[in-house]
Structures are given as structure tokens and as C-alpha cells.
Amino acid sequence: xxxxxxxxxxxxxxxxxxxxxxxxxxxxxxxxxxxxxxxxxxxxxxxxxxxxxxxxxxxxxxxxxxxxxxxxxxxxxxxxxxxxxxxxxxxxxxxxxxxxxxxxxxxxxxxxxxxxxxxxxxxxxxxxxxxxxxxxxxxxxxxxxxxxxxxxxxxxxxxxxxxxxxxxxxxxxxxxxxxxxxxxxxxxxxxxxxxxxxxxxxxxxxxxxxxxxxxxxxxxxxxxxxxxxxxxxxxxxxxxxxxxxxxxxxxxxxxxxxxxxxxxxxxxx
Numbered sequence: 657x658x659x660x661x662x663x664x665x666x667x668x669x670x671x672x673x674x675x676x677x678x679x680x681x682x683x684x685x686x687x688x689x690x691x692x693x694x695x696x697x698x699x700x701x702x703x704x705x706x707x708x709x710x711x712x713x714x715x716x717x718x719x720x721x722x723x724x725x726x727x728x729x730x731x732x733x734x735x736x737x738x739x740x741x742x743x744x745x746x747x748x749x750x751x752x753x754x755x756x757x758x759x760x761x762x763x764x765x766x767x768x769x770x771x772x773x774x775x776x777x778x779x780x781x782x783x784x785x786x787x788x789x790x791x792x793x794x795x796x797x798x799x800x801x802x803x804x805x806x807x808x809x810x811x812x813x814x815x816x817x818x819x820x821x822x823x824x825x826x827x828x829x830x831x832x833x834x835x836x837x838x839x840x841x842x843x844x845x846x847x848x849x850x851x852x853x854x855x856x857x858x859x860x861x862x863x864x865x866x867x868x869x870x871x872x873x874x875x876x877x878x879x880x881x882x883x884x885x886x887x888x889x890x891x892x893x894x895x896x897x898x899x900x901x902x903x904x905x906x907x908x909x910x911x912x913x914x915x916x917x918x919x920x921x922x923x924x925x
Contacts (some may be wrong), residue, residue: 664696666703667744667751669702669733670702672702672704672734673702673704674703674706674731674746675696675697675700676708676746689708689725690726693706693708703727704728705731706727707723707725707747708723708724708725718750719747719802720746722746722747735753737781738759738785740784742780742808743808743811744779745804748804749778749805749808750778751779755781755846755908756781758908759781763782763786763790765867766786767790768792769841770794770841771794771839771840771842772795772840772841773833773842773843774797774844775846775847775857777798777800779805780798780813783809784818787818787822788816795821795823797833797836799832799833801826803826810824830854833857833860838861838862839861840862840866842866842868843858843861843868845869845871848872849872852870852872852889852892855868855892858870859896864925866923866924867921867923867924868921868922868923869920870885870889870922872884872918873918874918875914876914881907881916886902886920900922900923903922903923904919906919906920
């Protein structure tokens, strides 16, 4: 019996989309991957390619390895989200379509006239979401180290007509954020693994009263989903003598049983 894949995401639009699937070990061993992919494509006529996850997100660029198990080997698609467009190839760049609600939540907090530092910007979805939701934002500085992601981000800024609001910057945040030290009203750090190691840069970018959105992993076994992220903030603040106040907590997405991507927001005092 052919069962549906354990879970899959659809990235793209009605014109062209790809499915990214997880396959049960027993189905892979039985050679059913092709049949699973063809069933997905038959049920969703706009899906032209099916990719199978072959690894976790790895390395500096947070890229996952995939294998093409059915369809077109051109996996570049135009993804539609909340009224804006995002061109990407998931085999080259990091992108999570499951975070669209979180992007809009952050965007809804941005006030007119703000300067926003967006670290680990990827192909630009947070930057574009903010600029679309708050057209009176002063500037969004979007820093990304992956040159392929920056190439897509520059394209996405253009097609969404936001070149006057979003400034893409290629490079490591530790090396490129200096020109904005002390100038930012908000710092967004949507990298769940390792973002805490850049809190010193975030604090230097932040004006007094600025809000920092730090993402990380939360475990229910810790007693609080936010314990690990709050500990990272507290240890950094003590070491660097930074006064702060936690102003928000958010469970973003499930990752594994009892484990979630979370966001803790704090104000620099």
C-alpha cells in the first residue's frame, strides 16, 4: 500500500510550485518514493517538481540537501506570500514558507520612521514583509552572507518595488553592521541556531529603547520554552553590562516533539 509522505511543504504559486517531502524509512526502503511523488503531483497540478529532504539544515548558509525524485530539475519558483513575491530556489538558499505568520507578526510591530537591522536576511522575506506592512519605515538594512541568497534578495526587492526602503548587504553581520551602530530602532535575528552569539553586534546597532527579536530553540523539558534563550540574553547582558527588559515571548514553530523555534523580544534600556 502506498501511503502519503510523512509531511510536505509547497513552495511556489499556482503557475509553478515544488513540493518538499519527508519520506518514511520503510517507504524509502520499499522503493516507493517515486510513486509518492507522482501521487502528490497528480493531486496538485501546479506542482512540477518533488524534492526529498536528505539532511537537516547545515553549514553557514543553513542549506538542506535534497534529491529530485520526480519532475522538472529546474526548482526555481516564484512564491506568493501575504501580497508580495519571493523568487528562490530551495536547493540554493534557506527559506521557510511556514514562517509567513511570524513575518507578519514582526512586521505589524514596526512603527513609522524606524530603522530596522535585519540580520541573517536570506532572500529577504522579513525585510519585504516589514516594508509592505509599514510603508513609512525609514530603512531596513538586510544583511546576508550567502551570495546566492543576496542575489535573490536583490531581485525580490526590485520586483516588490522596495529599493527605496530595503538596503541589501552581503557579508557576515560581525563585519558589515558597523555603519549602523547606535542607529537602529529594532534588530531582528531570525536565525534559531547561533544567533545569540551575535548579541554584541545587535546591542551595538540598537539605540536606547530599541527592541531586539532573538530567535532560538525551546524545549518543554526545560520547564519553560523560553528558558534557554532568556539565559543567553541574561548572560550576555551581565557580561557586557547591558540593561534590558523582556517585552515579549512567542512560540513560532514545532521542530520535534517538545522542541520549538521560539522568539524572545527584549528592549535595550
